[in-house]
Amino acid sequence: xxxxxxxxxxxxxxxxxxxxxxxxxxxxxxxxxxxxxxxxxxxxxxxxxxxxxxxxxxxxxxxxxxxxxxxxxxxxxxxxxxxxxxxxxxxxxxxxxxxxxxxxxxxxxxxxxxxxxxxxxxxxxxxxxxxxxxxxxxxxxxxxxxxxxxxxxxxxxxxxxxxxxxxxxxxxxxxxxxxxxxxxxxxxxxxxxxxxxxxxxxxxxxxxxxxxxxxxxxxxxxxxxxxxxxxxxxxxxxxxxxxxxxxxxxxxxxxxxxxxxxxxxxxxxxxxxxxxxxxxxxxxxxxxxxxxxxxxxxxxxxxxxxxxxxxxxxxxxxxxxxxxxxxxxxxxxxxxxxxxxxxxxxxxxxxxxxxxxxxxxxxxxxxxxxxxxxxxxxxxxxxxxxxxxxxxxxxxxxxxxxxxxxxxxxxxxxxxxxxxxxxxxxxxxxxxxxxxxxxxxxxxxxxxxxxxxxxxxxxxxxxxxxxxxxxxxxxxxxxxxxxxxxxxxxxxxxxxxxxxxx
Numbered sequence: 001x002x003x004x005x006x007x008x009x010x011x012x013x014x015x016x017x018x019x020x021x022x023x024x025x026x027x028x029x030x031x032x033x034x035x036x037x038x039x040x041x042x043x044x045x046x047x048x049x050x051x052x053x054x055x056x057x058x059x060x061x062x063x064x065x066x067x068x069x070x071x072x073x074x075x076x077x078x079x080x081x082x083x084x085x086x087x088x089x090x091x092x093x094x095x096x097x098x099x100x101x102x103x104x105x106x107x108x109x110x111x112x113x114x115x116x117x118x119x120x121x122x123x124x125x126x127x128x129x130x131x132x133x134x135x136x137x138x139x140x141x142x143x144x145x146x147x148x149x150x151x152x153x154x155x156x157x158x159x160x161x162x163x164x165x166x167x168x169x170x171x172x173x174x175x176x177x178x179x180x181x182x183x184x185x186x187x188x189x190x191x192x193x194x195x196x197x198x199x200x201x202x203x204x205x206x207x208x209x210x211x212x213x214x215x216x217x218x219x220x221x222x223x224x225x226x227x228x229x230x231x232x233x234x235x236x237x238x239x240x241x242x243x244x245x246x247x248x249x250x251x252x253x254x255x256x257x258x259x260x261x262x263x264x265x266x267x268x269x270x271x272x273x274x275x276x277x278x279x280x281x282x283x284x285x286x287x288x289x290x291x292x293x294x295x296x297x298x299x300x301x302x303x304x305x306x307x308x309x310x311x312x313x314x315x316x317x318x319x320x321x322x323x324x325x326x327x328x329x330x331x332x333x334x335x336x337x338x339x340x341x342x343x344x345x346x347x348x349x350x351x352x353x354x355x356x357x358x359x360x361x362x363x364x365x366x367x368x369x370x371x372x373x374x375x376x377x378x379x380x381x382x383x384x385x386x387x388x389x390x391x392x393x394x395x396x397x398x399x400x401x402x403x404x405x406x407x408x409x410x411x412x413x414x415x416x417x418x419x420x421x422x423x424x425x426x427x428x429x430x431x432x433x434x435x436x437x438x439x440x441x442x443x444x445x446x447x448x449x450x451x452x453x454x455x456x457x458x459x460x461x462x463x464x465x466x467x468x469x470x471x472x473x474x475x476x477x478x479x480x481x482x483x484x485x486x487x488x489x490x491x492x493x494x495x496x497x498x499x500x501x502x
Contacts, residue, residue, distance in 0.1 A: 006402040009258035012105035014271040014394075016052060016253035017363040018043025021210040023125060023247060030126030032139050033064040034072060036249030037121035038079045044117065044251040049263060052253050055115040058086040058107060060100040062120030065092065065354040066127050068143040076119075086113070093383030094319060095278070095390040097358035101252065102392055105273040105403055108256050115259070120356030121249035128245045157284045159423055163450045163462040163497075164439065169241060171285050171385040172322035173233045173437035174452060178291035179324060181484035183331075188479040191235050194323035195223030196337070198240055198348060201320055205345025208364065212246045212351035227444070234438035234449075234477055242321045242352030250359040252366075257398070268373065268396070271366045273403045275393040277303045279413040282420070285385040286460065289418040291435045291452070293328060299413040300389045301332045301380065313393070315368050315377035317361040320346040325382055333378075343368045343377065355383070362394075369396040421460040427498050430456055431463065431490045433483050436476055438465075446473050451500045453490070463490055463498035475502050 018040040024030045031039070045053045059082075061073055069075055073087040090096050100118045107113035130137050156166050165171060180190035199219040205211040221229070222239045229237050260270055279296035282288055289295065316333070318326035318341040326341050335341060344350050344364040347357050358381040365377045376395040382388065431453035438449040449465035449472070465472045476483050488502040
Protein backbone atom coordinates (compact mmCIF):
# COMPACT_ATOMS: atom_id res chain seq x y z
CA UNK A 1 0.00 0.00 0.00
CA UNK A 2 1.24 3.49 -0.93
CA UNK A 3 1.89 5.32 2.39
CA UNK A 4 1.69 9.01 3.24
CA UNK A 5 2.22 10.43 6.75
CA UNK A 6 -0.96 11.57 8.45
CA UNK A 7 -2.03 14.17 11.02
CA UNK A 8 -5.26 12.76 12.43
CA UNK A 9 -6.42 16.05 13.96
CA UNK A 10 -6.25 17.72 10.57
CA UNK A 11 -8.01 14.96 8.64
CA UNK A 12 -10.53 16.70 6.37
CA UNK A 13 -14.11 15.50 6.88
CA UNK A 14 -17.44 16.26 5.26
CA UNK A 15 -19.86 17.20 8.03
CA UNK A 16 -22.83 18.80 6.25
CA UNK A 17 -24.75 18.26 3.02
CA UNK A 18 -27.66 20.19 1.54
CA UNK A 19 -29.70 19.81 -1.62
CA UNK A 20 -32.72 21.56 -3.09
CA UNK A 21 -34.99 21.03 -6.09
CA UNK A 22 -37.88 23.10 -7.42
CA UNK A 23 -40.21 22.95 -10.42
CA UNK A 24 -42.52 26.00 -10.20
CA UNK A 25 -45.59 26.16 -12.43
CA UNK A 26 -45.01 29.88 -12.93
CA UNK A 27 -41.43 30.63 -14.01
CA UNK A 28 -41.71 34.07 -12.39
CA UNK A 29 -41.97 32.25 -9.05
CA UNK A 30 -38.74 30.35 -9.69
CA UNK A 31 -35.66 31.12 -7.65
CA UNK A 32 -32.40 32.25 -9.19
CA UNK A 33 -29.34 29.97 -9.15
CA UNK A 34 -27.71 31.86 -6.28
CA UNK A 35 -30.90 31.54 -4.22
CA UNK A 36 -30.90 27.77 -4.76
CA UNK A 37 -27.26 27.70 -3.66
CA UNK A 38 -28.06 29.73 -0.55
CA UNK A 39 -30.90 27.37 0.38
CA UNK A 40 -28.61 24.35 -0.06
CA UNK A 41 -25.89 25.96 2.09
CA UNK A 42 -28.40 26.60 4.88
CA UNK A 43 -29.49 22.95 4.67
CA UNK A 44 -25.87 21.77 4.83
CA UNK A 45 -25.29 24.01 7.84
CA UNK A 46 -28.33 22.53 9.60
CA UNK A 47 -27.19 19.00 8.70
CA UNK A 48 -23.87 19.75 10.44
CA UNK A 49 -25.60 21.02 13.56
CA UNK A 50 -25.70 24.73 12.71
CA UNK A 51 -23.36 27.68 13.17
CA UNK A 52 -20.88 26.76 10.43
CA UNK A 53 -21.71 29.34 7.74
CA UNK A 54 -20.37 32.22 9.84
CA UNK A 55 -17.14 30.25 10.30
CA UNK A 56 -16.59 29.63 6.56
CA UNK A 57 -13.15 30.80 5.46
CA UNK A 58 -13.29 29.19 2.02
CA UNK A 59 -16.17 28.96 -0.47
CA UNK A 60 -15.92 27.38 -3.91
CA UNK A 61 -18.81 28.02 -6.28
CA UNK A 62 -19.29 25.71 -9.25
CA UNK A 63 -19.84 27.95 -12.27
CA UNK A 64 -23.50 28.48 -13.06
CA UNK A 65 -24.48 28.38 -16.73
CA UNK A 66 -28.22 29.01 -16.70
CA UNK A 67 -27.88 32.68 -15.70
CA UNK A 68 -25.07 35.20 -16.00
CA UNK A 69 -24.03 37.21 -12.93
CA UNK A 70 -21.58 40.08 -12.74
CA UNK A 71 -20.54 38.96 -9.24
CA UNK A 72 -22.06 35.61 -8.31
CA UNK A 73 -19.75 35.04 -5.29
CA UNK A 74 -20.58 38.48 -3.89
CA UNK A 75 -24.30 38.13 -4.49
CA UNK A 76 -24.38 34.70 -2.81
CA UNK A 77 -22.46 35.90 0.23
CA UNK A 78 -24.66 38.98 0.54
CA UNK A 79 -27.70 36.69 0.49
CA UNK A 80 -26.28 34.64 3.36
CA UNK A 81 -24.60 37.59 5.15
CA UNK A 82 -21.28 35.79 5.27
CA UNK A 83 -17.75 36.93 4.36
CA UNK A 84 -15.36 34.01 3.77
CA UNK A 85 -11.73 35.04 3.22
CA UNK A 86 -11.60 32.96 0.07
CA UNK A 87 -14.65 33.15 -2.23
CA UNK A 88 -14.03 31.67 -5.71
CA UNK A 89 -16.11 31.08 -8.81
CA UNK A 90 -14.34 28.30 -10.69
CA UNK A 91 -14.19 27.52 -14.40
CA UNK A 92 -16.68 25.19 -16.06
CA UNK A 93 -16.35 21.42 -16.42
CA UNK A 94 -18.20 18.34 -15.23
CA UNK A 95 -15.19 17.26 -13.16
CA UNK A 96 -14.96 20.61 -11.39
CA UNK A 97 -16.97 19.77 -8.23
CA UNK A 98 -14.72 16.75 -7.65
CA UNK A 99 -11.68 18.97 -8.08
CA UNK A 100 -13.05 21.64 -5.73
CA UNK A 101 -13.82 19.08 -3.02
CA UNK A 102 -10.31 17.63 -3.34
CA UNK A 103 -8.64 21.05 -3.13
CA UNK A 104 -10.78 22.15 -0.17
CA UNK A 105 -9.87 18.93 1.65
CA UNK A 106 -6.17 19.53 1.01
CA UNK A 107 -6.45 23.09 2.32
CA UNK A 108 -7.98 21.79 5.56
CA UNK A 109 -5.33 19.07 5.87
CA UNK A 110 -2.53 21.61 5.46
CA UNK A 111 -4.01 24.11 7.91
CA UNK A 112 -4.75 26.73 5.24
CA UNK A 113 -8.47 26.42 5.91
CA UNK A 114 -10.60 25.55 8.93
CA UNK A 115 -14.13 25.43 7.48
CA UNK A 116 -14.80 25.18 3.74
CA UNK A 117 -17.80 24.71 1.48
CA UNK A 118 -18.45 23.79 -2.15
CA UNK A 119 -21.79 24.76 -3.67
CA UNK A 120 -23.54 25.06 -7.00
CA UNK A 121 -26.93 25.82 -8.48
CA UNK A 122 -28.78 25.98 -11.77
CA UNK A 123 -32.24 27.17 -12.81
CA UNK A 124 -32.22 26.09 -16.45
CA UNK A 125 -35.74 24.66 -16.28
CA UNK A 126 -37.14 28.03 -15.21
CA UNK A 127 -35.10 29.86 -17.86
CA UNK A 128 -36.28 27.46 -20.59
CA UNK A 129 -39.94 27.79 -19.58
CA UNK A 130 -39.68 31.55 -19.52
CA UNK A 131 -38.01 31.60 -22.92
CA UNK A 132 -40.65 29.36 -24.50
CA UNK A 133 -43.44 31.41 -22.99
CA UNK A 134 -41.95 34.78 -23.88
CA UNK A 135 -41.82 35.67 -20.17
CA UNK A 136 -39.34 38.17 -18.73
CA UNK A 137 -38.03 36.83 -15.44
CA UNK A 138 -38.01 39.27 -12.49
CA UNK A 139 -34.30 38.70 -12.00
CA UNK A 140 -31.30 40.99 -12.46
CA UNK A 141 -30.19 41.29 -16.10
CA UNK A 142 -28.64 38.11 -17.51
CA UNK A 143 -25.06 39.26 -17.97
CA UNK A 144 -23.66 37.07 -20.72
CA UNK A 145 -20.29 38.82 -20.48
CA UNK A 146 -19.58 36.61 -17.45
CA UNK A 147 -21.27 33.49 -18.78
CA UNK A 148 -19.26 30.44 -19.81
CA UNK A 149 -21.33 30.21 -23.00
CA UNK A 150 -18.42 31.53 -24.99
CA UNK A 151 -17.94 31.25 -28.72
CA UNK A 152 -17.11 27.58 -29.25
CA UNK A 153 -15.53 28.39 -32.58
CA UNK A 154 -12.66 30.22 -30.89
CA UNK A 155 -11.86 27.20 -28.71
CA UNK A 156 -12.14 24.39 -31.29
CA UNK A 157 -9.78 23.10 -33.93
CA UNK A 158 -10.73 24.65 -37.30
CA UNK A 159 -11.29 21.20 -38.85
CA UNK A 160 -13.73 20.26 -36.09
CA UNK A 161 -15.67 23.47 -36.58
CA UNK A 162 -15.67 23.15 -40.36
CA UNK A 163 -17.34 19.74 -40.25
CA UNK A 164 -19.95 20.73 -37.68
CA UNK A 165 -18.84 18.60 -34.73
CA UNK A 166 -18.65 21.32 -32.11
CA UNK A 167 -21.04 20.27 -29.31
CA UNK A 168 -20.64 17.46 -26.77
CA UNK A 169 -23.53 15.50 -28.34
CA UNK A 170 -21.52 15.45 -31.58
CA UNK A 171 -18.23 14.34 -30.01
CA UNK A 172 -19.15 11.61 -27.51
CA UNK A 173 -20.65 9.41 -30.25
CA UNK A 174 -17.18 9.34 -31.83
CA UNK A 175 -16.00 7.45 -28.74
CA UNK A 176 -19.12 5.29 -28.63
CA UNK A 177 -18.71 4.13 -32.23
CA UNK A 178 -14.95 3.59 -31.91
CA UNK A 179 -15.18 1.63 -28.65
CA UNK A 180 -17.91 -0.77 -29.80
CA UNK A 181 -15.79 -1.70 -32.78
CA UNK A 182 -12.69 -2.15 -30.61
CA UNK A 183 -14.66 -4.36 -28.20
CA UNK A 184 -15.96 -6.57 -31.01
CA UNK A 185 -19.59 -5.57 -30.59
CA UNK A 186 -22.14 -5.00 -33.29
CA UNK A 187 -23.88 -1.62 -33.13
CA UNK A 188 -27.06 -3.42 -32.03
CA UNK A 189 -25.22 -5.14 -29.17
CA UNK A 190 -23.59 -1.90 -28.04
CA UNK A 191 -26.92 -0.07 -28.23
CA UNK A 192 -28.56 -2.68 -26.03
CA UNK A 193 -25.62 -2.47 -23.62
CA UNK A 194 -26.11 1.30 -23.37
CA UNK A 195 -29.88 0.93 -22.87
CA UNK A 196 -29.42 -1.61 -20.07
CA UNK A 197 -26.78 0.57 -18.42
CA UNK A 198 -29.08 3.58 -18.57
CA UNK A 199 -31.95 1.50 -17.17
CA UNK A 200 -29.73 0.84 -14.12
CA UNK A 201 -29.18 4.58 -13.72
CA UNK A 202 -32.94 5.15 -14.05
CA UNK A 203 -33.68 2.65 -11.27
CA UNK A 204 -31.29 4.52 -8.95
CA UNK A 205 -32.84 7.89 -9.82
CA UNK A 206 -36.31 6.53 -9.02
CA UNK A 207 -35.23 6.14 -5.37
CA UNK A 208 -33.60 9.59 -5.08
CA UNK A 209 -35.72 12.23 -3.34
CA UNK A 210 -34.42 15.03 -5.59
CA UNK A 211 -34.30 13.26 -8.97
CA UNK A 212 -35.87 15.11 -11.88
CA UNK A 213 -37.22 11.96 -13.60
CA UNK A 214 -38.41 9.50 -10.95
CA UNK A 215 -40.26 7.06 -13.18
CA UNK A 216 -38.26 3.91 -13.94
CA UNK A 217 -37.41 3.60 -17.64
CA UNK A 218 -36.55 0.08 -18.75
CA UNK A 219 -33.99 -0.83 -21.40
CA UNK A 220 -36.61 -1.40 -24.10
CA UNK A 221 -38.02 2.10 -23.65
CA UNK A 222 -34.60 3.74 -23.48
CA UNK A 223 -33.30 1.92 -26.54
CA UNK A 224 -36.35 2.23 -28.81
CA UNK A 225 -36.59 5.08 -31.26
CA UNK A 226 -39.92 6.92 -31.04
CA UNK A 227 -41.19 10.42 -31.77
CA UNK A 228 -40.47 11.48 -28.18
CA UNK A 229 -37.26 9.44 -27.92
CA UNK A 230 -35.74 10.69 -31.15
CA UNK A 231 -32.27 10.13 -32.50
CA UNK A 232 -29.99 13.06 -31.74
CA UNK A 233 -26.57 11.89 -32.91
CA UNK A 234 -25.96 8.28 -33.92
CA UNK A 235 -26.34 6.09 -31.96
CA UNK A 236 -27.72 8.21 -29.10
CA UNK A 237 -31.43 8.66 -28.48
CA UNK A 238 -32.87 11.44 -26.34
CA UNK A 239 -33.13 9.17 -23.27
CA UNK A 240 -29.38 8.50 -23.51
CA UNK A 241 -28.16 12.08 -23.11
CA UNK A 242 -27.88 14.50 -20.18
CA UNK A 243 -31.01 16.41 -19.17
CA UNK A 244 -29.78 19.94 -18.46
CA UNK A 245 -33.18 21.59 -18.03
CA UNK A 246 -33.40 21.27 -14.23
CA UNK A 247 -33.56 23.50 -11.14
CA UNK A 248 -31.11 22.27 -8.50
CA UNK A 249 -28.96 23.57 -5.69
CA UNK A 250 -26.28 21.74 -3.70
CA UNK A 251 -23.81 22.40 -0.91
CA UNK A 252 -21.16 20.48 1.05
CA UNK A 253 -19.46 21.71 4.23
CA UNK A 254 -16.06 20.41 5.42
CA UNK A 255 -13.79 20.91 8.39
CA UNK A 256 -11.02 19.09 10.27
CA UNK A 257 -11.60 15.99 12.36
CA UNK A 258 -10.51 17.79 15.53
CA UNK A 259 -12.86 20.68 14.93
CA UNK A 260 -15.75 18.36 14.07
CA UNK A 261 -15.22 16.38 17.28
CA UNK A 262 -15.03 19.57 19.32
CA UNK A 263 -18.42 20.54 17.88
CA UNK A 264 -19.87 17.23 19.01
CA UNK A 265 -20.38 15.69 15.58
CA UNK A 266 -20.32 11.89 15.90
CA UNK A 267 -17.76 10.11 13.77
CA UNK A 268 -20.49 7.97 12.17
CA UNK A 269 -21.78 11.16 10.50
CA UNK A 270 -18.39 12.16 9.12
CA UNK A 271 -17.14 11.31 5.65
CA UNK A 272 -13.38 11.03 5.14
CA UNK A 273 -11.21 11.66 2.10
CA UNK A 274 -9.00 8.68 1.24
CA UNK A 275 -7.47 9.29 -2.19
CA UNK A 276 -7.73 11.22 -5.45
CA UNK A 277 -6.22 11.48 -8.91
CA UNK A 278 -6.64 13.65 -12.01
CA UNK A 279 -5.44 13.79 -15.62
CA UNK A 280 -6.46 15.49 -18.87
CA UNK A 281 -6.63 14.75 -22.55
CA UNK A 282 -5.79 17.31 -25.21
CA UNK A 283 -8.37 20.11 -25.26
CA UNK A 284 -8.69 19.58 -29.01
CA UNK A 285 -10.47 16.29 -29.49
CA UNK A 286 -9.22 16.00 -33.08
CA UNK A 287 -5.71 15.88 -31.62
CA UNK A 288 -6.27 12.78 -29.49
CA UNK A 289 -4.25 9.65 -30.11
CA UNK A 290 -7.37 7.49 -30.55
CA UNK A 291 -11.08 7.25 -29.76
CA UNK A 292 -11.47 3.70 -28.49
CA UNK A 293 -10.29 4.62 -24.98
CA UNK A 294 -9.01 7.58 -22.94
CA UNK A 295 -5.49 7.34 -21.58
CA UNK A 296 -6.29 10.06 -19.00
CA UNK A 297 -9.37 8.20 -17.76
CA UNK A 298 -7.41 4.95 -17.62
CA UNK A 299 -4.55 6.56 -15.67
CA UNK A 300 -6.89 8.09 -13.08
CA UNK A 301 -9.03 5.02 -12.46
CA UNK A 302 -6.25 2.45 -12.58
CA UNK A 303 -4.13 4.54 -10.18
CA UNK A 304 -6.93 4.68 -7.62
CA UNK A 305 -7.63 0.97 -8.01
CA UNK A 306 -3.94 0.06 -7.74
CA UNK A 307 -3.54 2.02 -4.51
CA UNK A 308 -6.37 -0.07 -3.07
CA UNK A 309 -4.41 -3.16 -4.11
CA UNK A 310 -7.20 -4.10 -6.49
CA UNK A 311 -9.95 -4.10 -3.84
CA UNK A 312 -13.26 -3.09 -5.47
CA UNK A 313 -15.15 -0.02 -4.30
CA UNK A 314 -18.36 -0.67 -2.36
CA UNK A 315 -20.14 2.21 -4.11
CA UNK A 316 -19.31 4.04 -7.33
CA UNK A 317 -20.48 7.06 -9.26
CA UNK A 318 -19.32 7.02 -12.87
CA UNK A 319 -20.01 10.24 -14.74
CA UNK A 320 -22.84 9.69 -17.19
CA UNK A 321 -23.35 12.57 -19.61
CA UNK A 322 -23.37 9.95 -22.42
CA UNK A 323 -23.11 6.14 -22.22
CA UNK A 324 -19.58 5.87 -23.62
CA UNK A 325 -18.05 7.48 -20.49
CA UNK A 326 -19.22 4.92 -17.88
CA UNK A 327 -18.93 2.11 -20.43
CA UNK A 328 -15.20 2.80 -20.74
CA UNK A 329 -14.78 3.44 -17.02
CA UNK A 330 -16.46 0.26 -15.82
CA UNK A 331 -14.22 -1.83 -18.08
CA UNK A 332 -11.14 -0.16 -16.68
CA UNK A 333 -12.36 -0.76 -13.12
CA UNK A 334 -13.55 -4.30 -13.81
CA UNK A 335 -17.09 -3.45 -12.69
CA UNK A 336 -19.52 -6.20 -13.75
CA UNK A 337 -22.57 -5.18 -15.85
CA UNK A 338 -25.00 -6.06 -13.04
CA UNK A 339 -23.34 -3.54 -10.68
CA UNK A 340 -25.21 -0.20 -10.88
CA UNK A 341 -22.49 2.42 -11.46
CA UNK A 342 -24.26 5.22 -9.58
CA UNK A 343 -25.60 6.30 -6.21
CA UNK A 344 -27.36 9.31 -7.75
CA UNK A 345 -29.15 8.28 -10.93
CA UNK A 346 -27.16 9.82 -13.76
CA UNK A 347 -27.35 13.00 -15.79
CA UNK A 348 -30.36 11.82 -17.78
CA UNK A 349 -32.68 10.69 -14.99
CA UNK A 350 -31.46 12.43 -11.84
CA UNK A 351 -30.74 15.41 -14.07
CA UNK A 352 -27.63 17.08 -15.39
CA UNK A 353 -27.23 20.54 -13.82
CA UNK A 354 -24.51 21.44 -16.32
CA UNK A 355 -21.19 21.71 -14.40
CA UNK A 356 -22.64 20.71 -11.04
CA UNK A 357 -23.78 17.06 -11.25
CA UNK A 358 -20.83 15.72 -9.26
CA UNK A 359 -21.75 17.91 -6.28
CA UNK A 360 -25.06 16.07 -6.11
CA UNK A 361 -23.21 12.79 -6.62
CA UNK A 362 -20.94 13.62 -3.68
CA UNK A 363 -24.00 14.32 -1.51
CA UNK A 364 -25.60 11.02 -2.56
CA UNK A 365 -22.32 9.25 -1.78
CA UNK A 366 -22.15 10.81 1.68
CA UNK A 367 -25.69 9.58 2.38
CA UNK A 368 -24.75 6.08 1.18
CA UNK A 369 -21.62 5.99 3.34
CA UNK A 370 -23.52 7.19 6.40
CA UNK A 371 -26.07 4.42 5.88
CA UNK A 372 -23.42 1.72 5.31
CA UNK A 373 -20.78 1.90 8.00
CA UNK A 374 -17.27 0.87 7.05
CA UNK A 375 -17.74 1.15 3.28
CA UNK A 376 -15.87 3.13 0.63
CA UNK A 377 -17.04 4.97 -2.49
CA UNK A 378 -15.51 6.25 -5.72
CA UNK A 379 -16.60 9.53 -7.32
CA UNK A 380 -15.43 9.82 -10.93
CA UNK A 381 -16.13 13.14 -12.63
CA UNK A 382 -15.41 14.05 -16.23
CA UNK A 383 -15.66 17.26 -18.23
CA UNK A 384 -15.21 18.80 -21.64
CA UNK A 385 -15.10 16.43 -24.61
CA UNK A 386 -13.81 13.38 -22.70
CA UNK A 387 -11.17 15.95 -21.72
CA UNK A 388 -10.79 16.29 -17.93
CA UNK A 389 -10.88 13.37 -15.50
CA UNK A 390 -10.89 13.44 -11.70
CA UNK A 391 -11.47 10.62 -9.25
CA UNK A 392 -12.02 10.96 -5.51
CA UNK A 393 -12.28 8.19 -2.92
CA UNK A 394 -14.48 8.77 0.14
CA UNK A 395 -15.24 6.58 3.13
CA UNK A 396 -17.01 6.54 6.46
CA UNK A 397 -13.79 5.18 7.95
CA UNK A 398 -10.75 7.36 8.78
CA UNK A 399 -7.87 6.82 6.33
CA UNK A 400 -4.56 5.31 7.34
CA UNK A 401 -2.62 7.55 4.93
CA UNK A 402 -2.93 11.25 4.08
CA UNK A 403 -4.70 12.58 1.03
CA UNK A 404 -2.10 13.08 -1.75
CA UNK A 405 -1.19 16.75 -2.16
CA UNK A 406 0.00 16.10 -5.71
CA UNK A 407 -2.92 14.25 -7.25
CA UNK A 408 -1.96 14.65 -10.91
CA UNK A 409 -1.28 11.44 -12.80
CA UNK A 410 -0.72 13.33 -16.05
CA UNK A 411 2.74 11.83 -16.52
CA UNK A 412 1.23 8.35 -16.46
CA UNK A 413 -1.41 9.38 -19.00
CA UNK A 414 1.26 10.79 -21.30
CA UNK A 415 3.34 7.64 -20.99
CA UNK A 416 0.42 5.53 -22.19
CA UNK A 417 -0.52 7.80 -25.09
CA UNK A 418 0.12 6.73 -28.67
CA UNK A 419 1.50 9.23 -31.20
CA UNK A 420 -1.09 11.75 -32.38
CA UNK A 421 -1.52 11.68 -36.18
CA UNK A 422 -1.02 14.75 -38.34
CA UNK A 423 -4.29 16.59 -39.07
CA UNK A 424 -5.00 17.50 -42.70
CA UNK A 425 -7.85 19.49 -44.19
CA UNK A 426 -8.69 18.59 -47.80
CA UNK A 427 -7.97 15.10 -49.06
CA UNK A 428 -8.58 13.25 -52.30
CA UNK A 429 -8.22 9.50 -52.41
CA UNK A 430 -8.59 6.48 -50.12
CA UNK A 431 -9.53 7.01 -46.46
CA UNK A 432 -10.33 4.48 -43.71
CA UNK A 433 -12.99 5.23 -41.10
CA UNK A 434 -11.57 5.77 -37.62
CA UNK A 435 -14.95 6.76 -36.17
CA UNK A 436 -18.06 8.71 -37.15
CA UNK A 437 -21.51 9.96 -36.22
CA UNK A 438 -24.74 11.01 -37.94
CA UNK A 439 -26.43 14.19 -36.69
CA UNK A 440 -30.24 14.28 -36.77
CA UNK A 441 -32.75 17.14 -36.79
CA UNK A 442 -35.81 17.46 -34.61
CA UNK A 443 -37.85 15.89 -37.39
CA UNK A 444 -35.87 12.68 -36.94
CA UNK A 445 -34.15 12.93 -40.32
CA UNK A 446 -30.37 13.02 -40.83
CA UNK A 447 -28.89 16.48 -41.23
CA UNK A 448 -25.44 15.18 -42.12
CA UNK A 449 -22.92 12.51 -41.23
CA UNK A 450 -19.34 13.24 -40.24
CA UNK A 451 -16.50 10.75 -40.58
CA UNK A 452 -13.12 10.87 -38.86
CA UNK A 453 -10.76 8.95 -41.13
CA UNK A 454 -7.13 8.10 -41.80
CA UNK A 455 -5.37 8.45 -45.13
CA UNK A 456 -2.97 5.83 -46.44
CA UNK A 457 -0.21 7.94 -44.87
CA UNK A 458 -2.04 7.65 -41.52
CA UNK A 459 -2.99 11.32 -41.47
CA UNK A 460 -6.27 12.17 -39.76
CA UNK A 461 -8.98 14.01 -41.63
CA UNK A 462 -12.68 14.73 -41.41
CA UNK A 463 -15.23 14.26 -44.15
CA UNK A 464 -18.95 14.74 -44.62
CA UNK A 465 -21.71 12.55 -45.94
CA UNK A 466 -24.66 14.68 -47.12
CA UNK A 467 -28.20 13.62 -46.11
CA UNK A 468 -29.00 12.98 -49.78
CA UNK A 469 -26.47 10.11 -49.82
CA UNK A 470 -28.92 7.69 -48.22
CA UNK A 471 -26.92 4.60 -49.19
CA UNK A 472 -23.81 5.77 -47.31
CA UNK A 473 -25.83 6.83 -44.26
CA UNK A 474 -27.51 3.42 -44.29
CA UNK A 475 -24.05 1.83 -44.45
CA UNK A 476 -22.86 3.88 -41.45
CA UNK A 477 -25.94 3.08 -39.35
CA UNK A 478 -26.33 -0.62 -40.12
CA UNK A 479 -27.19 -2.32 -36.78
CA UNK A 480 -25.42 -5.57 -37.60
CA UNK A 481 -22.01 -4.30 -38.70
CA UNK A 482 -19.74 -1.48 -37.60
CA UNK A 483 -18.28 0.56 -40.46
CA UNK A 484 -15.21 1.46 -38.38
CA UNK A 485 -12.12 0.27 -40.26
CA UNK A 486 -13.85 0.38 -43.65
CA UNK A 487 -12.02 1.97 -46.56
CA UNK A 488 -13.72 4.48 -48.77
CA UNK A 489 -12.88 7.26 -51.16
CA UNK A 490 -12.72 10.99 -50.51
CA UNK A 491 -13.47 13.68 -53.04
CA UNK A 492 -13.51 17.43 -52.45
CA UNK A 493 -16.66 19.34 -53.36
CA UNK A 494 -16.80 22.87 -54.74
CA UNK A 495 -17.14 24.32 -51.21
CA UNK A 496 -13.93 22.66 -50.04
CA UNK A 497 -15.46 19.83 -48.00
CA UNK A 498 -14.19 16.28 -48.10
CA UNK A 499 -16.99 13.90 -49.04
CA UNK A 500 -16.61 10.22 -48.09
CA UNK A 501 -18.23 7.20 -49.72
CA UNK A 502 -17.56 3.49 -49.09
